Amino acid sequence: MRVLAIGNLYPPAATGGYERIWAATMAALSAAGHEARVLTTAPAPGAGIEGGDEPGVARELRWYWHDFDWPRLSPPARLAIERHNRAVLRRHLRAFAPDVVSWWGMGGMSLSLVEQVRRAGVPAVGVVADAWMTYGPARDGWTRAWSTRPRRARIAERLSGVPARPDLGAGAQWLFISRFVRDGAVAAGVDLRAHGLAHPGVDPDRFPPSPPPPWSWRLLYAGRVEPVKGVATAIRALAELPAEAQLTIDGPGPEAHLEELRALALRCGVQSRVRFARSVPGAMGAAYAAADAVVFPVTWEEPWGLVPLEAMAVGRPVVATGTGGSREYLADGENCLLFPPDDPRTLAARLRRLAGDPTLRERVVEGGRRTAATYTEAAFEATVVDALAAACRARSPGS
Numbered sequence: 001m002r003v004l005a006i007g008n009l010y011p012p013a014a015t016g017g018y019e020r021i022w023a024a025t026m027a028a029l030s031a032a033g034h035e036a037r038v039l040t041t042a043p044a045p046g047a048g049i050e051g052g053d054e055p056g057v058a059r060e061l062r063w064y065w066h067d068f069d070w071p072r073l074s075p076p077a078r079l080a081i082e083r084h085n086r087a088v089l090r091r092h093l094r095a096f097a098p099d100v101v102s103w104w105g106m107g108g109m110s111l112s113l114v115e116q117v118r119r120a121g122v123p124a125v126g127v128v129a130d131a132w133m134t135y136g137p138a139r140d141g142w143t144r145a146w147s148t149r150p151r152r153a154r155i156a157e158r159l160s161g162v163p164a165r166p167d168l169g170a171g172a173q174w175l176f177i178s179r180f181v182r183d184g185a186v187a188a189g190v191d192l193r194a195h196g197l198a199h200p201g202v203d204p205d206r207f208p209p210s211p212p213p214p215w216s217w218r219l220l221y222a223g224r225v226e227p228v229k230g231v232a233t234a235i236r237a238l239a240e241l242p243a244e245a246q247l248t249i250d251g252p253g254p255e256a257h258l259e260e261l262r263a264l265a266l267r268c269g270v271q272s273r274v275r276f277a278r279s280v281p282g283a284m285g286a287a288y289a290a291a292d293a294v295v296f297p298v299t300w301e302e303p304w305g306l307v308p309l310e311a312m313a314v315g316r317p318v319v320a321t322g323t324g325g326s327r328e329y330l331a332d333g334e335n336c337l338l339f340p341p342d343d344p345r346t347l348a349a350r351l352r353r354l355a356g357d358p359t360l361r362e363r364v365v366e367g368g369r370r371t372a373a374t375y376t377e378a379a380f381e382a383t384v385v386d387a388l389a390a391a392c393r394a395r396s397p398g399s
Helices: 017-031 075-095 112-119 130-141 141-146 150-158 177-187 231-238 255-267 283-288 305-312 326-327 344-356 358-372 376-396
Strands: 002-007 035-041 057-061 100-101 124-128 173-176 194-197 218-222 246-250 274-277 293-296 318-320
Touching: 002 017, 002 075, 017 124, 017 376, 035 075, 035 376, 057 075, 075 112, 075 141, 075 150, 100 376, 112 124, 124 177, 124 194, 124 376, 130 141, 130 177, 141 150, 150 376, 173 177, 177 194, 177 326, 218 231, 218 283, 218 305, 231 246, 231 255, 231 344, 246 283, 255 274, 283 305, 293 344, 305 318, 305 358, 318 344, 344 358
Parallel strands: 002 035, 002 100, 035 057, 100 124, 124 173, 173 194, 218 246, 218 293, 246 274, 293 318
Antiparallel strands: none
């Protein structure tokens, strides 16, 4: 089976949860004897990623996002992006001749690509790991221009050769990482023809269980450090906790926001109790094991959330907001403790409760282990690979 996987920011361009599960699925395909090629966005200047140097990875696509912003582009500039991407896609479809296309993160991308693959008759399976089906059409400068003007869209498509009104719902079988993400796409008006769920999970070899140390107020935040991740809430909560409480913030983020957090810690008088780190992915299991509790204080509607599951697999109690998709597996008092977003006082109260109640800690840790065992990386990858194989069989029933 030849699989052409298309999306934005393939690692190491970014290393968040979505990127990690994409890379792991590509590795699983290769390990199973399939031939996989990645077609992704061109690296930003200075990113240290040389396009074309990685076997099986082509960083050639242009998109509408740049340096955490959405610049305004003129109509000719938008058309240039679309024509470039059309030419790149055609070249890969012709040279690689995929049996199936696998769509990944398409936020800020040319959604006309989905329609071009559909019209070419190549089956497709897409993994939807965030709300790109909701915001993507508004960020795609080409299709947005024609979304409410069907007659002009037909003229634009005839003159440009680029699809102007893609039918996303018919473009693939879509596997959503959570019911929350799927329901958001439906609410946005996407007419899904074939869809299912594929929950990301944990590799137990990378996150093995570790006996808990004696409680000593070592708290951990793990993951990307962005405003929506609620790290500021954790720093404010630290000011409400005993003087021995320490918070490690382990993950990458924009330097401007990291400076804001350092300044906040200084204002709260806890600067000596906050440590910033950036563990390599292979060391994250040890980072969880070194903590007494893991905080997951996100303020946005998290599409799924791998951090709580990783902490649960290691055997550390989780205190979380339980927003978005994460509420589908987080249960207050059973496998975690929950608190409202942007509420440092309640977060501090939940942590004090954990510290003072060893029986509660044991209960949520045991519940977390059972939860993590339910959601594994291998099960997620098998769901995606099986869907790709089924799409190939449906295309060639006699093969």
